[in-house]
Each structure stands twice: as structure tokens, then as C-alpha cells.
Amino acid sequence: xxxxxxxxxxxxxxxxxxxxxxxxxxxxxxxxxxxxxxxxxxxxxxxxxxxxxxxxxxxxxxxxxxxxxxxxxxxxxxxxxxxxxxxxxxxxxxxxxxxxxxxxxxxxxxxxxxxxxxxxxxxxxxxxxxxxxxxxxxxxxxxxxxxxxxxxxxxxxxxxxxxxxxxxxxxxxxxxxxxxxxxxxxxxxxxxxxxxxxxxxxxxxxxxxxxxxxxxxxxxx
Amino acid sequence: xxxxxxxxxxxxxxxxxxxxxxxxxxxxxxxxxxxxxxxxxxxxxxxxxxxxxxxxxxxxxxxxxxxxxxxxxxxxxxxxxxxxxxxxxxxxxxxxxxxxxxxxxxxxxxxxxxxxxxxxxxxxxxxxxxxxxxxxxxxxxxxxxxxxxxxxxxxxxxxxxxxxxxxxxxxxxxxxxxxxxxxxxxxxxxxxxxxxxxxxxxxxxxxxxxxxxxxxxxxxx
Amino acid sequence: xxxxxxxxxxxxxxxxxxxxxxxxxxxxxxxxxxxxxxxxxxxxxxxxxxxxxxxxxxxxxxxxxxxxxxxxxxxxxxxxxxxxxxxxxxxxxxxxxxxxxxxxxxxxxxxxxxxxxxxxxxxxxxxxxxxxxxxxxxxxxxxxxxxxxxxxxxxxxxxxxxxxxxxxxxxxxxxxxxxxxxxxxxxxxxxxxxxxxxxxxxxxxxxxxxxxxxxxxxxxx
Amino acid sequence: xxxxxxxxxxxxxxxxxxxxxxxxxxxxxxxxxxxxxxxxxxxxxxxxxxxxxxxxxxxxxxxxxxxxxxxxxxxxxxxxxxxxxxxxxxxxxxxxxxxxxxxxxxxxxxxxxxxxxxxxxxxxxxxxxxxxxxxxxxxxxxxxxxxxxxxxxxxxxxxxxxxxxxxxxxxxxxxxxxxxxxxxxxxxxxxxxxxxxxxxxxxxxxxxxxxxxxxxxxxxx
Numbered sequence: 001x002x003x004x005x006x007x008x009x010x011x012x013x014x015x016x017x018x019x020x021x022x023x024x025x026x027x028x029x030x031x032x033x034x035x036x037x038x039x040x041x042x043x044x045x046x047x048x049x050x051x052x053x054x055x056x057x058x059x060x061x062x063x064x065x066x067x068x069x070x071x072x073x074x075x076x077x078x079x080x081x082x083x084x085x086x087x088x089x090x091x092x093x094x095x096x097x098x099x100x101x102x103x104x105x106x107x108x109x110x111x112x113x114x115x116x117x118x119x120x121x122x123x124x125x126x127x128x129x130x131x132x133x134x135x136x137x138x139x140x141x142x143x144x145x146x147x148x149x150x151x152x153x154x155x156x157x158x159x160x161x162x163x164x165x166x167x168x169x170x171x172x173x174x175x176x177x178x179x180x181x182x183x184x185x186x187x188x189x190x191x192x193x194x195x196x197x198x199x200x201x202x203x204x205x206x207x208x209x210x211x212x213x214x215x216x217x218x219x220x221x
Numbered sequence: 222x223x224x225x226x227x228x229x230x231x232x233x234x235x236x237x238x239x240x241x242x243x244x245x246x247x248x249x250x251x252x253x254x255x256x257x258x259x260x261x262x263x264x265x266x267x268x269x270x271x272x273x274x275x276x277x278x279x280x281x282x283x284x285x286x287x288x289x290x291x292x293x294x295x296x297x298x299x300x301x302x303x304x305x306x307x308x309x310x311x312x313x314x315x316x317x318x319x320x321x322x323x324x325x326x327x328x329x330x331x332x333x334x335x336x337x338x339x340x341x342x343x344x345x346x347x348x349x350x351x352x353x354x355x356x357x358x359x360x361x362x363x364x365x366x367x368x369x370x371x372x373x374x375x376x377x378x379x380x381x382x383x384x385x386x387x388x389x390x391x392x393x394x395x396x397x398x399x400x401x402x403x404x405x406x407x408x409x410x411x412x413x414x415x416x417x418x419x420x421x422x423x424x425x426x427x428x429x430x431x432x433x434x435x436x437x438x439x440x441x442x
Numbered sequence: 443x444x445x446x447x448x449x450x451x452x453x454x455x456x457x458x459x460x461x462x463x464x465x466x467x468x469x470x471x472x473x474x475x476x477x478x479x480x481x482x483x484x485x486x487x488x489x490x491x492x493x494x495x496x497x498x499x500x501x502x503x504x505x506x507x508x509x510x511x512x513x514x515x516x517x518x519x520x521x522x523x524x525x526x527x528x529x530x531x532x533x534x535x536x537x538x539x540x541x542x543x544x545x546x547x548x549x550x551x552x553x554x555x556x557x558x559x560x561x562x563x564x565x566x567x568x569x570x571x572x573x574x575x576x577x578x579x580x581x582x583x584x585x586x587x588x589x590x591x592x593x594x595x596x597x598x599x600x601x602x603x604x605x606x607x608x609x610x611x612x613x614x615x616x617x618x619x620x621x622x623x624x625x626x627x628x629x630x631x632x633x634x635x636x637x638x639x640x641x642x643x644x645x646x647x648x649x650x651x652x653x654x655x656x657x658x659x660x661x662x663x
Numbered sequence: 664x665x666x667x668x669x670x671x672x673x674x675x676x677x678x679x680x681x682x683x684x685x686x687x688x689x690x691x692x693x694x695x696x697x698x699x700x701x702x703x704x705x706x707x708x709x710x711x712x713x714x715x716x717x718x719x720x721x722x723x724x725x726x727x728x729x730x731x732x733x734x735x736x737x738x739x740x741x742x743x744x745x746x747x748x749x750x751x752x753x754x755x756x757x758x759x760x761x762x763x764x765x766x767x768x769x770x771x772x773x774x775x776x777x778x779x780x781x782x783x784x785x786x787x788x789x790x791x792x793x794x795x796x797x798x799x800x801x802x803x804x805x806x807x808x809x810x811x812x813x814x815x816x817x818x819x820x821x822x823x824x825x826x827x828x829x830x831x832x833x834x835x836x837x838x839x840x841x842x843x844x845x846x847x848x849x850x851x852x853x854x855x856x857x858x859x860x861x862x863x864x865x866x867x868x869x870x871x872x873x874x875x876x877x878x879x880x881x882x883x884x
Contacts, residue, residue, distance in 0.1 A: 022687055022747050024243055029471075029695025032250025036258065036330045037699065044338045047345060055342065055349035059356070073330075077323045084243050084319075098747075099873060102740045109699045109736075117707045121718065124710060128718035135722070210320060245464055250692075253471025257479065257551045265559045268566060276563065276570035280577070294551075298544045305464050305540075431541060466685055474692025478700065478772045486780045489787060497784065497791035501798070515772075519765045526685050526761075652762060 018098060020087050027083060030105045034112060035076045038069050041116035064122035068136075071199055072115040074206040075140070076108060079147065082209075086154060089161050093154065100150040107143040114139045122195050133195035137188040140202060144184045148177045180205075239319060241308050248304060251326045255333060256297045259290050262337035285343035289357075292420055293336040295427040296361070297329060300368065307375060310386070314375065321367070321374040328364040335360045343416050354416035358409040361423060365405045369398045401426075460540060462529050469525060472547045476554060477518040480511050483558035506564035510578075513641055514557040516648040517582070518550060521589065524651075528596060531603050535596065542592040549585040556581045564637050575637035579630040582644060586626045590619045622647075681761060683750050690746060693768045697775060698739040701732050704779035727785035731799075734862055735778040737869040738803070739771060742810065749817060752824050756817065763809070763816040770806040777802045785858050796858035800851040803865060807847045811840045843868075 045058045114136040121132035190198040266279045335357040342353035411419040487500045556578040563574035632640040777799040784795035853861040
């Protein structure tokens, strides 16, 4: 199945074999579907099952669903923006990066699952609430790790990059990944204290990344 | 996607950092999925659950589902056409626009949820029908606001645009947004009077936008 | 919402305003999702609900689901191929074509709904089987009509086409559409005689279009 | 998509009529949706239905779902990488390849169905477990066969390829396809011995293809 191995522009060292165009298209598809599938997990009571409660009241009691939806939407959206920014730096990638990207997509496409589990158990004060929160936090740890791996694979060979990234910038980026990973692990620990606090932390982290992303534009704008 | 792309941090003013290619691809994905997921909410009675009613009769009684489906399909379709028309004006956007676009996608991807809730409660004459209609109308207000925000972010910096838009045209566009926002708020108010009237208004608004869109072509064609 | 109306390359007569790139991307998304969502409607009995029947036997009795799935997959696949072939003829389209395309996408994205209804009622010999078959056949009539409309809008202005299509070829194409429409109406009539015969006809029609499509390549190859 | 495109009927030999751009976009859409829909089949017990079992325990007992999910994700991901590598060799394809590709997409888009059936029956030691495993293995045989067909159609006419593939390389690729097909048939046989062994084999095969894919890069890197 792997015959078509040496495409037209294959580099002298057999690296950077694949154009990023289709990798981006496939990844965009997975990101777009994962972010849109989240809405399938938002429910509401059918007219017959309200038993005297008002629909408004019933929906208000569903805040965990809306909250988990919003945080997961933001997380996937920001990952997409980072993915976009990273792949804008190169025209071609090697096979290793293709597989690292596939691993990232695995962790992204799975997010709707822990999201709906967390929504169902968020207000559960006992053991099971902690389990659901830990699964959600673990999914985020995996996604963060996958993105770091992808970044390392991507920047391993400077020849791939259209615009060389300075060693100093790379070190700074790696420091940042380390810091992000630390927060993700911290959030994982929080899952065993309070599921709500864990989800708030994930939300704040996402909002922080938004502003962090906007910062360079403001500084130089 | 294949022209000389200046990476995110290299622009002289740090603005217009991202090529619109992937933004459009990701947005197209979300639009396409949201518009296609609507069909999952169209149901029909299983053969065993008809209890003497004919399938045709049972389907006829489901007109609220079909009506809500049609209006939401039109709304998303027209938003896509406007999105397309807007981004055809620029080759690159800045981070702020990326986030404004993400906010628009949030409001678009959520539409299947209020659509299926409204379908379930459309014929409910009481309080709960008003609630469902208000949620639907609120989703449309949010979407209209998100599109306005995106437009403002997009046109804030004239350098971004391939074809400069005259100040007069911008003022006219902003007037129009104000008018559109007014109608959306009016429809929100209608939700508390009659859910069906609210949905009819949304449908008429969408049809109006269709013809409004077709008008320039006819005038000059 | 419709301010961004005069894109950079707007023709002298305000026509052919939109590049086909994004129209194709959005349409591909809808086609791809509709064709893939079909699989969600394939069910199987849970282990506890078999009550002594073998899984193999239970699956065999589900042949209507598989049959309807296959026909609908083929129909959407062939529509996509025709869509592809048509839009390869032009670089830009006008607004009217954008809306005609949206109408086609409406009829395509809805296909999973009549498909699963037909699957549930295919073996129903009575009135309800005819209803489900008629709904399916009506969806196909609508899709055929939408494609014809799109084709007419697309070829109305010869200036849009990169490669002019001769008047003779256009007449031939229109004759073909007329013939196709006739068969679709015939299949609609068949729905009231036998749902299975109707579905077989749709399948044969799709297979016929496959070979028809392959024919030119063979004749000249 | 923007080079001078010769419409479908204009090629001198009527071959290689279609640009690969939209074929890839449509295929990427189907791959991305199929790989992401898998997550919809991951379930968890609702809070009320645990009856004293812990959520962690209930999830642990669901390992067949996770295992089947992982293997199917890998299989689709690797098919996508191979598809990508293959189509990077050509700019245009003929109608026959379009249909062969449609057949591959049929076998790919159906994968979520046998995956969720296998997950439900994986631990079933009797007849029904074998049935579910055989259906899954048969889906893989069909997919392998479809990919081989596509490859044959694709390489049939050397003029289509941007970079000619040597007769020796073609023979090697065909030998490999034969070998892969053999393993798939073997796995099909294993379904009747042990569903778990069948799934492990499919997983190992996928992992083998991963390393096989990475090998050339390492050898020459």
C-alpha cells in the first residue's frame, strides 16, 4: 500500500516529501467536524417529559452541558489557529510529521466524547464526577502532548521551514510548551478536587491563549 | 496557499498575518457540517409506533420540523454566501479577524440545537413554546452580532483589502447592519407573542436577503 | 449583510462575480458529509435484544437498509461527479448560480432522511410503504430538477465558460436532462406500485449514469 | 484548480480529464468525516444507570469500544496517507479513476458501522462474536481490494503520472498489494477463531504499515 513513496519533488535526503496543502485540508476537515459535532450532545427535554417544570427551568439546570460545550469549542478553535500558524511556516513536511499530525487529530477528534461525559457528571460531587473530570483533563493532556510532539517533529529539520526560526525563538517556544504542559497536569490534579474547578481552569487557559495570541498583534500594531 | 507567505511574526505592522485560504477552508467545513447536520433532526415514526395513523398523516403533523429545517438551512446558506463575498475582498487577515471568525462559527455551528428545540415546541401555545422560540431568535441575534463584529474587524484596516471599499460604501453597509440587527431584535420580541410568527419572520428575512443579493446582478445584468 | 458586493474582478455587467473555488469547497463539504452520514442510519441489534435469533440472521433481515444505503451512496457520488465535471468548465459564476447551487445542496443534504425512512418501510406492503417510497422518489425528482436548474443558470451566459459549449452540445444536454427527469417521474409513479421496484429503478438509473459517464472515455480511449 | 483546465470532453484521447484537486478535496472530506464519526459510537453509562458500579469500572469494561475505535482510526488514517502519497504523483485522472475512487470512499465511509458492531460483540465468545468479527474483517478486505483497484486504474496509463513509475517499481508495488491482500484474508479467517485475535491482527497490520511508511525516510534521512 505504500508504493507511491517517492513523489516528484522528493528532497535529496528523502525528507519533506509531502506538500502541506492536503495535510491542512484533511486536518481542517477533522477540526471542523469535531468542533461541529459538539452540538449533537446538547439536549433538551421533550414536551412530554417536563412534568410541570418549565422548559426555561429545565434548560437552566443544563448549564454543565453549555459550559462544557463552550470550553471544548474554544479549545478546538484555538488548536486550529495554532495549527494554522505553524503550517504557514512550511510548504512541505516529512512522513514523521504526517504521523505526528495524525496523532494530534486523534486527540482532537476524540474531544466530543469526554465533553459529553463531563457534561453528564459535572455536578456529581462524588467519585464518578472526579472520574469524568479526570478523563476530560487527560484528553487535554494528551492533546497538549500531541501538539508538542508535532511541533518538535516539525521544527526538527530547519531546512523544511520557508522562514528559518531562530534558535532563541525555538527555545522560547519550547519553554512555553513546557509551561502549558505543567498547567494541563495541574488541571488534571484539580479533577480529583473539583470537576467544576478543573473545567474553569481549562476555560481560563483557553482564554489566556486567545489573548496571548492577540498580544503580538497589539504590541507591534 | 502557494504564494510567498510571510509567516505570522514577520509583517511590518504585525497585521494581516494569515492567508485567508485556510480560514475559508475551515469555515467552509463548519458551514457545510452545520447545514448538513440539520437533517439528523428530521424524524419519522417507526412502523410499530403508528397505531393506526397513516405514515402520511404522521409526517404531515411534523410540519414544524420541516419548516424549522428549511429556515435554518436558508439562514446558514445565506451566511455562507455573505462570508464568501466578504473574504473575496482580501488575501490576508489579522489574528483579531481570526478570532472574530471563530465567534461567528460558534454561533453558526450551534444552530442545529435551537432548530430541533424549536421544532419540538413550535406548536406549543404556552410558556414553553415562547421559551424555545426565544432561544432560536436569540441564536439569530448572536449570529447577526457576530457577523457585524467580523465585518468591523475585517474592514478596520483598509490596507488588508485588495480592493479598497469607499467610506460611503462602508457607512451604507453599517447602516444596513444596524437595520438587520433591528429586525433580529424585533423577531426576538415576536417569540413571546407567537413562535410561528417568529419563524415566519426569520424565513422572510432570509428570503429578503436572497433577493437583495440577487438585485445588483439584475440591475446591472 | 450584503455589503461586500463588488469583488475585485467584478465583470463589466456585474456578472460572474464569484470564483468557483469556494463554491466547490463548500459543495464538496456538503456532498462528503451527506454521503458519509448515511452510515449513521445502518443499525444492528444489541447483544441483549437478539432473543435466540443469530446476529447473521438479524443482519440478513436488514437488507432494505443496506440496499437503500447503497443506492443513495451511488446517487450522491454520481451527482458529485457531474457537479465536478460542470464546474470544471468555468472559473467564476454569478449570484444566481450561487443560489441555484444552494438549492441543489438542499436536495442533496436531505437525502439521508428519505433514505432511512425508506429503509424502515421498504418491506411494508401497504399504504405506508408507498408513502415512504413516494417521499424518496420525490426527493430524487427535486434533486434532478435542482441540477437541471443549476445547469441552465450555469450555461445561460456563455461568457462565463472558459471553454465555450456549442449550441448543439447544449441542446443535447438539455434533451438528456429532459429524459432523466422523465425517468425520475416514472420512478415516482412506481413508488405507488412497489417500493422495491422504485428503489431498483433508482439503482439502475444510477448504474446507467455510471456507464454513460464512462462511455466517452471508452469510445475515444 | 486554476491552471488551464481542459474540459472533460476535450482531451485528445479522452483520458486524464479531471484535475485531482477536487477529487482530493472530496476524498479528504469523506476521510475526515468517517474518522471523526467514529467518536459518536463511544458511549458511557448515564449517572442514573450505574446501580452502584463506579463510572471508572463501567468505562474499564468498555475496553472493546476503545480498542475498536483506535484500530479503525489508525486504518482510516493510514489509508488517507497512502491516498495522499498516490495522488501526489498525478495532476489529472480519468473517469475510470474517479469511479474507482468512489468505490474506495464507499468502503471507507462504511467503516464506522462494522466498528460499532464489533465493539458490541467483541467479548461475545459464541457464533455472534464471529459474525461481527467477520463483517469487520470483510470490510477491511473490501477496502484493501478497492485501494488495489484504484492503484491499478491510476497507474494503467503512464502518461497520467507526473513522475513515471518504473516497471520494476510497479511490479514491486503489485507484489506488495498481493501480500497485503493475503494478510487481510488471513484476518478474515481469524474472525471465526477469535474476534479479539482478528482485531489485534488488524491493529498490528496498521502499525506495520506505519513503520513501513516511516522506513524510507529513516533509511535515507
